[in-house]
Amino acid sequence: MSAADFSRTPWVDVAERIERGALAVLAIGACEQHGAHLPLTTDTDMAHGVGRRLADDLDALLLPPITYGDAWTASAYPGTISISPRTLQAMIEDIGHELLRMGVQGLIIVNGHFGNREPMLLAARRLTTAGLPVCHLDYPGLERLAGDICESAPAGPGFYHADEVETAIMLAIAPDSVDIARAEPSYPQFPPTFGSEPMQFRDFNPSGVFGDPRPATRDKGEALIAGILGESLKLVAAWRARHGI
Numbered sequence: 001m002s003a004a005d006f007s008r009t010p011w012v013d014v015a016e017r018i019e020r021g022a023l024a025v026l027a028i029g030a031c032e033q034h035g036a037h038l039p040l041t042t043d044t045d046m047a048h049g050v051g052r053r054l055a056d057d058l059d060a061l062l063l064p065p066i067t068y069g070d071a072w073t074a075s076a077y078p079g080t081i082s083i084s085p086r087t088l089q090a091m092i093e094d095i096g097h098e099l100l101r102m103g104v105q106g107l108i109i110v111n112g113h114f115g116n117r118e119p120m121l122l123a124a125r126r127l128t129t130a131g132l133p134v135c136h137l138d139y140p141g142l143e144r145l146a147g148d149i150c151e152s153a154p155a156g157p158g159f160y161h162a163d164e165v166e167t168a169i170m171l172a173i174a175p176d177s178v179d180i181a182r183a184e185p186s187y188p189q190f191p192p193t194f195g196s197e198p199m200q201f202r203d204f205n206p207s208g209v210f211g212d213p214r215p216a217t218r219d220k221g222e223a224l225i226a227g228i229l230g231e232s233l234k235l236v237a238a239w240r241a242r243h244g245i
Helices: 003-008 011-019 042-058 085-102 114-130 142-149 164-173 218-243
Strands: 023-028 106-111 134-137
Touching (some): 023 042, 042 106, 042 164, 042 218
Parallel strands (some): 023 106, 106 134
């Protein structure tokens, strides 16, 4: 069974894989605006695409992704569907407890959306306490990789949203969903209290794009994914060594 076939595989084959010892990979994304040139599923597509490659390298079980996240900051844009942090935390925990019940050795979470971090961390803590080791990944090394590979400047330090970085990765993962002809740059002026109070992005950015997506290419996306995957595998190896799995 390939890692990508988990949700389409008969239960007896899943049971056999778990009996031999298995890790599971879960991507969590969002249904959130990404400008006029990228789909609402961008965060999910990216995380699941990276997760698929990670699962293949690890011979792990690739779970169906969580396609909704805490996207409150973008909820003023039509199309964004946000769920509460409590709901997302509960979903991750419930999935984790089911994996623990089945006998899965550990869970690797690939997070594709910044707003998911807090509920993901809380769920990971509770699952680890319950006996299921969790390794959570937020595209490790991305800021360095973006600086080395991409031409355009980010809208803010480590801030990547509908820009060259995300557009390039989408061109590598789901090229048919990218309408590059509609890509336009946007470098909004961040309010001075950004990061210090709850804030809706649409209050200061009408397009929803942060940066310049126009220089994005599929080759850049493949290079970014390769770098993220390399850094992720290092972290997973260290995590597995710590837990003996």
